[in-house]
Amino acid sequence: MARLADYMRDVATLLGETEHVHFVRVDPGSALLVQSVEHESLHNVQARLRADFAQGEGEAEALRAYRNIDKRLAEDNASGALFEPDGAEVIRFPGRETPQPLTFGAFTQPGTLDGVLIRIGGKDDSVPVWLQQDEALYKCTATREMACRLAPQLFKAELRVQGSGRWERNAEGAWHLKKFSISAFEVLDDTPLPAVVERLRQVPGSGWKETQDPYAVLRGLRGDAERWSG
Structure with missing residues (x-):
């Protein structure tokens, strides 16, 4: 029931005009939801659904609902579609049929990171060092000797650290830093x-x-x- 409610909520968001779109019933089958749209809102709903959601078009709220439905269908090993009363397909949700992007296992390579030192310290020989750049937070490590050199920079100017990082790419194509060992650093010039x-x-x-x-x-x-x- 909770899963069905999640689908219903996203379908309602996708259609919009929530005061004039009504749930009617669930037909026999695999969660065949039936909705009715009041006549005065039909044009607005149809216009909203003309966007090519698969290509990232449409109103932000509707696009988010489309992606939620498609992702949930993939998790449920299913696919789906939204149909008009005459059976014409309006929107396709590929779900499990969506080709899965390539993923890459973690690998290590030299690199640099920029950020402000916001945390340093620990009992182990490998000292935790946290850098922040805007919304990104990098959790690194350093030797005790390097940590002593870094400590005076706490909450001061932006730093550029050099070292060895271990990265992996997830199914969405985003790179994620698993760990980074700092071997050197420099203070960046923040002169306007x-x-x-x-x-x-x-x-x-x-x-x-x-x-x-x-x-x-x-x-x-x-x-x-x-x-x-x-």
Whole structure:
């Protein structure tokens, strides 16, 4: 019953117009839900369902409901569809028929992480070190010697740490850091860009003083660096 209620809730969200869409019954079969739409809301519901949800289109709330239904069907080893009263298929939920993306086992490689040191300490020789960058939280480790060097940076400037990380990719294609061992670090310069530009203009013979749009030049240099690093 609870699972059926989950489906019903998402179907109601998908259709919208909740004050004018009503549950009628469950027909014999595998959870054949029947809904009725009041005439004055029929056009709005039909317009809402014209989006290609499979391609990520549609209103955010409806798209989220579509994905919830499809994911739940996959978990239940099923697929489904939404039909009009005449039997025409409106929306297809591939569910279990969706090709599964490739997953990769964990592997280790050298790398760097940027973030502010927000936590450090522990009793073991491998000391926990936490870095935060916006919403991302990196839980790393370091030797006691490295931890002593890092400690004065707690809650200060952003750091760039070097070391060895172990990564894995999940079924959604997102990379997840399992662990990272810090071997070195540097404090990143957080000087505001206008101050950097002014400093560059004070260097004799640099050409920056004559540059009309230094920010455009810096963006171009950044683009070149990203292209070469990629």
